[in-house]
Amino acid sequence: DAGITQSPRHKVTETGTPVTLRCHQTENHRYMYWYRQDPGHGLRLIHYSYGVKDTDKGEVSDGYSVSRSKTEDFLLTLESATSSQTSVYFCAISGYSNTGELFFGEGSRLTVL
Amino acid sequence: GESVGLHLPTLSVQEGDNSIINCAYSNSASDYFIWYKQESGKGPQFIIDIRSNMDKRQGQRVTVLLNKTVKHLSLQIAATQPGDSAVYFCAENSGYALNFGKGTSLLVTP
Numbered sequence: 001d002a003g004i005t006q007s008p009r010h011k012v013t014e015t016g017t018p019v020t021l022r023c024h025q026t027e028n029h030r031y032m033y034w035y036r037q038d039p040g041h042g043l044r045l046i047h048y049s050y051g052v053k054d055t056d057k058g059e060v061s062d063g064y065s066v067s068r069s070k071t072e073d074f075l076l077t078l079e080s081a082t083s084s085q086t087s088v089y090f091c092a093i094s095g096y097s098n099t100g101e102l103f104f105g106e107g108s109r110l111t112v113l
Numbered sequence: 114g115e116s117v118g119l120h121l122p123t124l125s126v127q128e129g130d131n132s133i134i135n136c137a138y139s140n141s142a143s144d145y146f147i148w149y150k151q152e153s154g155k156g157p158q159f160i161i162d163i164r165s166n167m168d169k170r171q172g173q174r175v176t177v178l179l180n181k182t183v184k185h186l187s188l189q190i191a192a193t194q195p196g197d198s199a200v201y202f203c204a205e206n207s208g209y210a211l212n213f214g215k216g217t218s219l220l221v222t223p
Contacts, residue, residue: 033210042202042215043157050209058210090156101147102211104156 003027004105006091012111019078021108023091025071032074033092033102034058034066043090049074081112125220132190134217136203139184143205148177148188151200151216160188160201195221 003026013019023032034046035058045058047066055066063085065077078085088109092102126132138146144165149157161172163179163186170177176189186203198221204211 031209035213040215043204043213045210045212048210056209092156101159101162102157104158106156107154 004091004093004103006089006105006108008108009106010109012113013081014113015082016080019081019110019112021076021089021091021110023074023076023093023105025074025093027093027095027103028071029093029095029103030071031094031096032068033094034064034074034076035090035092036060036087037090037107038087046076046089078110081110083112086110086112122215123218123220125222126193128193128195128221128223130193132188132193132197132219132221134188134190134201134203134219136186136188136214137184138186138203138205140205140207140212141181141184143207145206146177146179146186147204147211148175148186149202149204149213150197151202153199157202190219193219193221195223197221 005024007022031050033048035043037043044060046060046064047058049055049068067075088107090107091105094100094102147162148160150160151157161175161177163170163177168179174191178187200216200218202213202216204213
């Protein structure tokens with residue numbers, strides 16, 4: 001299995017609180033991604049990174065920010081969580097941009113009450 | 114907008130039969146396609162991929178077919194087993210990332 005660790009794996013929080021999800025990789029891959037998965041919507045891209053300090057928005061980036069200060073870590077932050085952000089969040093990594101396999105983490109289940 | 118979609122949300126097959134999962138895409142500029150399998154409570158796992166310069170690619174018990182004329186992708190699973198029960202996603206490349214379809218749930222019955 002690809003060396004991807006997501007933390008926390010489960011979190012329950014209240015509306016309006018900040019939340020940070022962490023993705024850590026040991027593969028030294030350049031590209032890292034955050035997706036959210038919701039019933040009826042499949043996997044939707046939130047943000048991605050194509051290098052240290054190089055990030056860009058995906059299709060559902062509103063309400064989320066990211067940071068990548070080291071190759072191995074990609075953080076997803078919800079500045080003020082809302083109930084609509086209740087979801088399962090997946091981190092993925094790739095060495096080849098959009099023409100290669102994505103390796104996914106095990107997911108982080110976030111519940112916003 | 115451009116999107117990747119699936120023809121059927123659920124598919125039930127008997128153990129030992131062949132399964133076919135279909136996917137339509139609308140971005141004619143896409144040149145890379147990939148299938149993932151997701152078991153309950155886990156992250157998606159790579160099954161097989163195909164580039165647009167190919168029509169067919171085979172793996173172990175799986176075959177992906179690409180029809181660029183009608184923008185259609187299919188995943189064939191031979192001799193379906195109970196362990197094949199999962200949600201299957203197709204995806205196409207878009208910018209720096211992959212754009213995923215909504216998924217098809219495959220249920221294998223004894």
